[in-house]
Amino acid sequence: xxxxxxxxxxxxxxxxxxxxxxxxxxxxxxxxxxxxxxxxxxxxxxxxxxxxxxxxxxxxxxxxxxxxxxxxxxxxxxxxxxxxxxxxxxxxxxxxxxxxxxxxxxxxxxxxxxxxxxxxxxxxxxxxxxxxxxxxxxxxxxxxxxxxxxxxxxxxxxxxxxxxxxxxxxxxxxxxxxxxxxxxxxxxxxxxxxxxxxxxxxxxxxxxxxxxxxxxxxxxxxxxxxxxxxxxxxxxxxxxxxxxxxxxxxxxxxxxxxxxxxxxxxxxxxxxxxxxxxxxxxxxxxxxxxxxxxxxxxxxxxxxxxxxxxxxxxxxxxxxxxxxxxxxxxxxxxxxxxxxxxxxxxxxxxxxxxxxxxxxxxxxxxxxxxxxxxxxxxxxxxxxxxxxxxxxxxxxxxxxxxxxxxxxxxxxxxxxxxxxxxxxxxxxxxxxxxxxxxxxxxxxxxxxxxxxxxxxxxxxxxxxxxxxxxxxxxxxxxxxxxxxxxxxxxxxxxxxxxxxxxxxxxxxxxxxxxxxxxxxxxxxxxxxxxxxxxxxxxxxxxxxxxxxxxxxxxxxxxxxxxxxxxxxxxxxxxxxxxxxxxxxxxxxxxxxxxxxxxxxxxxxxxxxxxxxxxxxxxxxxxxxxxxxxxxxxxxxxxxxxxxxxxxxxxxxxxxxxxxxxxxxxxxxxxxxxxxxxxxxxxxxxxxxxxxxxxxxxxxxxxxxxxx
Numbered sequence: 001x002x003x004x005x006x007x008x009x010x011x012x013x014x015x016x017x018x019x020x021x022x023x024x025x026x027x028x029x030x031x032x033x034x035x036x037x038x039x040x041x042x043x044x045x046x047x048x049x050x051x052x053x054x055x056x057x058x059x060x061x062x063x064x065x066x067x068x069x070x071x072x073x074x075x076x077x078x079x080x081x082x083x084x085x086x087x088x089x090x091x092x093x094x095x096x097x098x099x100x101x102x103x104x105x106x107x108x109x110x111x112x113x114x115x116x117x118x119x120x121x122x123x124x125x126x127x128x129x130x131x132x133x134x135x136x137x138x139x140x141x142x143x144x145x146x147x148x149x150x151x152x153x154x155x156x157x158x159x160x161x162x163x164x165x166x167x168x169x170x171x172x173x174x175x176x177x178x179x180x181x182x183x184x185x186x187x188x189x190x191x192x193x194x195x196x197x198x199x200x201x202x203x204x205x206x207x208x209x210x211x212x213x214x215x216x217x218x219x220x221x222x223x224x225x226x227x228x229x230x231x232x233x234x235x236x237x238x239x240x241x242x243x244x245x246x247x248x249x250x251x252x253x254x255x256x257x258x259x260x261x262x263x264x265x266x267x268x269x270x271x272x273x274x275x276x277x278x279x280x281x282x283x284x285x286x287x288x289x290x291x292x293x294x295x296x297x298x299x300x301x302x303x304x305x306x307x308x309x310x311x312x313x314x315x316x317x318x319x320x321x322x323x324x325x326x327x328x329x330x331x332x333x334x335x336x337x338x339x340x341x342x343x344x345x346x347x348x349x350x351x352x353x354x355x356x357x358x359x360x361x362x363x364x365x366x367x368x369x370x371x372x373x374x375x376x377x378x379x380x381x382x383x384x385x386x387x388x389x390x391x392x393x394x395x396x397x398x399x400x401x402x403x404x405x406x407x408x409x410x411x412x413x414x415x416x417x418x419x420x421x422x423x424x425x426x427x428x429x430x431x432x433x434x435x436x437x438x439x440x441x442x443x444x445x446x447x448x449x450x451x452x453x454x455x456x457x458x459x460x461x462x463x464x465x466x467x468x469x470x471x472x473x474x475x476x477x478x479x480x481x482x483x484x485x486x487x488x489x490x491x492x493x494x495x496x497x498x499x500x501x502x503x504x505x506x507x508x509x510x511x512x513x514x515x516x517x518x519x520x521x522x523x524x525x526x527x528x529x530x531x532x533x534x535x536x537x538x539x540x541x542x543x544x545x546x547x548x549x550x551x552x553x554x555x556x557x558x559x560x561x562x563x564x565x566x567x568x569x570x571x572x573x574x575x576x577x578x579x580x581x582x583x584x585x586x587x588x589x590x591x592x593x594x595x596x597x598x599x600x601x602x603x604x605x606x607x608x609x610x611x612x613x614x615x616x617x618x619x620x621x622x623x624x625x626x627x628x629x630x631x632x633x634x635x636x637x638x639x640x641x642x643x644x645x646x647x648x649x650x651x652x653x654x655x656x657x658x659x660x661x662x663x664x665x666x667x668x669x670x671x672x673x674x675x676x677x678x679x680x681x682x683x684x685x686x687x688x689x690x691x692x693x694x695x696x697x698x699x700x701x702x703x704x705x706x707x
Contacts (some may be wrong), residue, residue, distance in 0.1 A: 029619070166698070217229060254266070254267075311338070376435065379482075466544060472526070474552065590638045634666070
């Protein structure tokens with residue numbers, strides 16, 4: 001690989017220093033860039049025009065700087081975008097799912113950015129467009145649809161949208177016969193709602209000024225929002241809350257949880273004015289989820305030491321914990337992820353030995369069977385069904401080389417029907433690619449799974465560049481699924497790898513526990529171990545590895561580049577959670593109290609303070625020779641606020657040695673999820689891939705395989 005200077009020599013923006021000090025547990029910290037946080041951030045998230053002019057000028061200077069450094073990739077970005085767009089079926093459509101007299105689905109029109117929702121007669125016929133996202137988004141710089149839910153009588157549609165990127169969603173109700181909106185309009189919601197049994201009102205969550213879902217309310221159609229009835233209010237800011245229903249339309253379920261504790265309150269859907277009934281009071285560390293099962297609830301829980309979860313049942317008329325009975329016992333190393341109940345069957349999605357699998361259980365006989373799959377590494381999704389009284393359920397399958405497939409599965413006859421295979425209009429031959437599952441030895445002897453894909457002609461002699469992706473928090477597992485976008489790198493000789501580090505649940509719940517709070521450092525050392533293993537196995541070399549992660553994965557990027565900058569040729573940190581200690585010390589921020597179980601509470605605990613301080617990327621920036629770094633953010637992001645990466649970038653530039661640049665690109669019209677349209681999002685990916693190719697010295701290569 002030929003190395004040339006990748007970036008022009010330009011002076012970056014460097015915000016002035018305005019030191020502020022804080023003291024916790026006898027430790028004094030100085031923050032020179034705290035002023036980049038907007039004092040009116042709550043109001044600004046709702047109306048970005050209220051952003052302080054000095055902060056706006058700094059962010060716009062950052063955008064000008066990164067644009068200048070990436071200007072020579074404009075043609076490459078356009079080419080990458082064209083390739084990725086060419087792999088998308090522009091007028092793609094989901095397979096409609098049956099519900100009563102209709103089948104409901106979503107689709108895109110040629111050139112469309114937003115989905116359309118449609119229905120058709122159950123057994124086929126003409127489509128009726130229920131909601132056109134492109135029409136609703138017209139004239140808006142940002143637009144994102146939230147929940148879309150048809151009523152059980154099939155006459156109305158409850159839908160939500162966010163047109164700021166701040167994730168304050170507005171709910172509307174559409175009359176499906178007339179095609180017009182009813183007068184009902186409710187702002188500041190969590191993004192969805194659930195109909196009562198009579199379809200004459202709905203339940204929803206209201207967000208407070210700190211973006212927390214603090215209330216569940218019931219809205220009667222035609223009434224004024226200020227008259228909505230309060231169903232339940234959560235006073236503990238450390239808990240998330242949501243409201244949902246069941247496919248039989250019998251139950252309304254209020255779920256309350258943080259990252260380690262849960263609680264449910266339930267009420268019958270035909271009694272919207274009743275008081276919700278507590279199932280099992282919250283008990284620190286006890287988690288449980290409810291799923292309908294006729295006259296019983298299925299309960300997925302870690303009760304009684306079931307670390308990888310078990311399934312219990314309880315009568316719907318009295319589902320208190322004393323009445324829970326074991327159905328599927330706990331099995332160490334088999335993590336049960338979710339459960340779906342049907343009249344005659346129960347289906348569970350679980351992970352064993354690092355791979356997902358679907359198990360179907362006959363409710364009468366108790367007989368169980370697996371849905372068999374073949375590849376070395378793959379991804380499964382359990383779509384279920386709109387209907388409860390059915391023998392047919394839906395699931396999806398893909399691997400890093402196999403496009404997504406959608407199946408209907410008869411749980412009684414075990415017949416599997418392929419409904420759809422993801423089309424790649426520009427062409428895709430799985431035989432051109434190799435996918436592997438490797439195990440990297442960690443420093444403490446654990447084996448860290450790696451999923452990777454490369455072109456069959458890529459030389460495995462250490463010369464190939466590698467994009468190494470990681471996340472490693474909240475128990476989230478990154479699936480080894482089909483990703484058409486990464487083929488633009490793979491076709492240019494990259495190895496694309498996913499590091500399944502601790503902090504996810506890739507190897508069971510213990511894999512999550514071993515990557516959180518006091519054990520968080522394992523997440524970072526695992527990722528570094530994966531980088532070393534890929535080099536040892538001759539897949540790549542350290543100066544050819546571009547590491548990528550977003551949100552908590554962006555925090556991973558900030559930590560590993562502080563710990564081992566020499567192991568990476570470049571870093572891409574998307575909406576990165578990098579000022580961990582400052583954020584966890586501020587209980588007014590939207591996610592701080594609910595996040596304490598994940599990271600620790602540095603306000604109350606000196607031990608937690610010192611644990612976080614040891615890895616928090618912003619607090620550990622040093623005089624190091626960092627590789628090129630790209631940070632991306634959204635102005636109205638309520639999850640990882642824009643000022644975290646803005647401050648991190650400023651401190652990196654101030655303290656680092658060496659000449660590698662630090663770039664910061666901020667979308668002034670979006671939030672945590674980035675650009676809202678499907679093609680706008682591809683433009684962002686094309687930008688980050690152009691950065692990776694530039695760092696790897698391959699930015700001059702045209703499309704197709706050039707190895």
